[in-house]
Amino acid sequence: MQISSKFTIAVHMMTCMAYFTEMEKVTSDFLAGSVGTNPVIIRNLMLSLKNAGLIEVKRGTGGATIKKPLEEITLFDIYAAVENEKEKGIFRFHENPNPACPVGSTIHKTLDGRLAQIQDAMEAQMRSVTLWDVIRDTREFNL
Amino acid sequence: MQISSKFTIAVHMMTCMAYFTEMEKVTSDFLAGSVGTNPVIIRNLMLSLKNAGLIEVKRGTGGATIKKPLEEITLFDIYAAVENEKEKGIFRFHENPNPACPVGSTIHKTLDGRLAQIQDAMEAQMRSVTLWDVIRDTREFNL
């Protein structure tokens, strides 16, 4: 299986917020148009990003803005904000290993730590990319 | 979303093959009993592992054995063997970014390389763990 598209959508959203700042009011409808999905999907992700302290959302008048310097927001921050299965880990484990089998009874103890290390490596790489890197490329491509 | 349990099941299977070598005939039924799943699931995974050159499966008489030295098989080899979405990448991308939007039209160019790097980091860590490491722990836990 794959990591849900909530992550890439959220990155897309934040890229829009940064790119269109001061040019457009970035509402859920506007974002839905750019991402190509439903406004409610966007609103739910806005909630997650807001709860993580990454953005601010105005009620009434509407519109979302980024709350922190772009170089202080990493892809991992966005990932952690929207991917709630973060706690479960990215690896799904089969649920009924046989406790009467010497392998089945120890497979978790044997693998859990190593799987966590793999996930750590992935997350470390995510931390090395900031939203500023992404925006810079976007601007570059639109000169 | 998460990576399917095919991966951990396959690791479990190969651990059994190594652990029970010469003690038991390791058939799909035997493995299904240790893993706690259906024999057909096991057989399909055996196919994948066989096609990747990791194991040998006897027809007729039955039983699977590992074809390479344990220290030459890494978790990545097993992952690549059974996870066919390997080519698709672990990140799902939203499918309809708006081509008329400066962000929507460039988001793929901007992100694809970085997402690949993240996946590479994960795979590199997977390559650092061999089946021998896993078996050693299993034996350790069963002294």
Next chain:
DNA sequence: CATAGATGTAATATGAAAAGTTACAGGAGG
């Protein structure tokens, strides 16, 4: 050579999770 015990494989069902949709209450500025 017949058979018993395995694998190879297709077809289908089941279940869970992601994504999309509709609907509406509530806030805020004009």
Next chain:
DNA sequence: CCTCCTGTAACTTTTCATATTACATCTATG
């Protein structure tokens, strides 16, 4: 108070992993 937007619940649709059933095929062995 009217309009535009967010917050949120409820429900549907789609997709995919996992499980199950069924059967053809292979091979060692009695």
